[in-house]
Amino acid sequence: MTVDRLTRVPGLLYGGDWNPEQWPEQVWAEDVKLMAEAGVNLVTVGVFSWARLQPDSHRRDFGWLDRLLDLLQRHGIAADLATATASPPAWLVRAHPELLPVTADGVRLEFGSRQHYCPSSTAYRAAAVRLTRMLAERYRDHPALALWHIHNEYGDHVQECFCPASAAHFRRWLRERHGTIGELNRSWGTACWSQGYGSFEQIEPPRTAPGPVNPTQLLDWRRFCSDALLALHRAEKAVLDEVSPGVPVTTNFMSMLKALDYWEWSRHEDLVSDDAYPDPADPRAHVNAAMTYDLMRSLKGGRPWLLMEQAPSAVSWRPVNLPKRPGLHRLWSLQALARGADGILHFQWRASSAGAEKFHSAMLPHRGTASRGWQETVRLGAELRRLGELAGSRLHGRTAVLLDWDSWWALELDDHPSARMRWLDLLRPWYAALYERGVTVDFVPPGADLDDYRLVLAPNLYLLDTATADRLTAHVRAGGHLVCGPFSGIADRHDHIHPGGHPGPLRELLGVVVDEHWPIPDGTSTAVTLGGATGAAPGAAPGAGAGDRELRAEHWSEWIETEGAETLARYASGALAGLPAVTRRRYGTGSAWYLSCHLGTGIGRVLDLPLAEAGVGAELPGLPPDVEATRRHAADGTRYLFLLNHGPAERRVPLDAPGTDLLTGTAVATAATLAPLGAAVIRIPAAEERP
């Protein structure tokens, strides 16, 4: 099942994790009363209640949850009911000590925190599935139930386990993937360092070893670990689908998490939900948040998603935890809506008085209803009610960013030319440049249909199979534009180097060949000059170029030679001075660009060229600094223009159509004025949209 309207609850969803097992039942009555006052319509319950539901191996205590769900129902609040499996109880752990996870160094992690389980443990899995079934059978028809919440944040604390059960599971997985031990030896390149295996039984997980571990073994391990957790998730999902059909199911993702291939995972979700904790101490936090929200929207092809958790103010798990200054939480909540969310939930409803998270902010802070936090909780709830008609509307980018977990994992393996080539470090400046230009992007997986996108960006494609390369080539031939970042087209899916020179299967499309990778030492940079400079020899003095045309390459450069591409920028200092740095090849009716270096924040000046060529512009032209603009589209043609001012100064934004600001109920004609941290959500009727 894939759903467009997230749950049967009308309008936008508002609420948070409620952990009533931490409180006497008298407090619940006050909780639901205050929830109603704040406009809460959905709460996540039971996430960490396994020990309460099953106090020991033969006792069950569901009475309190019956009363809780009934109470919610009476107050018109829906439940996102958790399967409660993220923290197995002490009695289960002591009965099956082998279910505790083991690190690469052989340390068995103790009970006393959460997520203390081995993903491959049959005892854990059987108990988790049993509990899920009990909950599903008991509550499938409960009128408060609106959404199932499987587990909690897979991969948060434990992403891998090196115990014997995991080793056996890994071997089964390898046998399925490779078929024969001969194939595995070929794939892993075990001829290097005398690593050949005689049988699958000889293989172990990549535990701590004397030196570098076989890279393809590590790559297969990353794939296996994502699959092993997904298998657990699917086991619970299958029970819910069978016992409680028709009720949507989700699990909360963790933004852009390396460990889990969310393209694969999201295929098994009815709806995508995400936990996002942008750091109030980071002045660029909203840019990274926008990026992960765009991914969450993209995971299900643009369908609305749910912000399952965010902190109302400070978190408690950073070394220093800054609160959100007044207005920031509202603005960041609206930002999630601006990028396709249909609900704003929090961790957590009532601030804990004990335990690891007692200093984490909550919708209802320790100080109670007199607190600033509570006032903001009530105000945000009221505003979300005014925005209810947004639910189900969508936004789409015309620019796509390729994201491939396989390539991410392979890129960051050890013993590469430079350890500085990290996917998120490469991606972020590209994304930030588009964000600053007001261009909305979608993320796409390597196998995606690219027809909707005039411009496709690939900040890095270290691992690239020929099928994907062929698809990109066909897209450009048919008039698309592709921009490809450095260290791409290097390896196949076994992490074997493509023969015949980099960028392997993209060599013809890009019209360049890499002679040698040329990492740039930390703390230094290489000059790159846009345009102008002519074909000087390597090592020669830079050509003319100053000011705007001067960029700096950091961490990475490449000695490249063109084979049909034009040179648009050249290195202007260092050993590569005079050689091409940025190229473009016209191919078919489109164009293919190659960036051979990491340009940091200067990347925008290069991306301006393909953006112009592809005719991709800002969602709203003439945006002042610090203002983010996106547009959601309803099925009836109504547009919702979001304007968000992330800066400290008042901003005036020229509009391209008149409408009504839903937050204030006032008409706006030619411009909107935004206070510092202010926002507007402007409804533009279909007829008013200028062509």
Ligand code: GAL
């Ligand atoms: C999330 C987790 C919640 C809570 C929250 C605190 O990672 O899912 O249970 O711990 O962090 O920020």
Ligand code: ZN
């Ligand atoms: Zn294990």
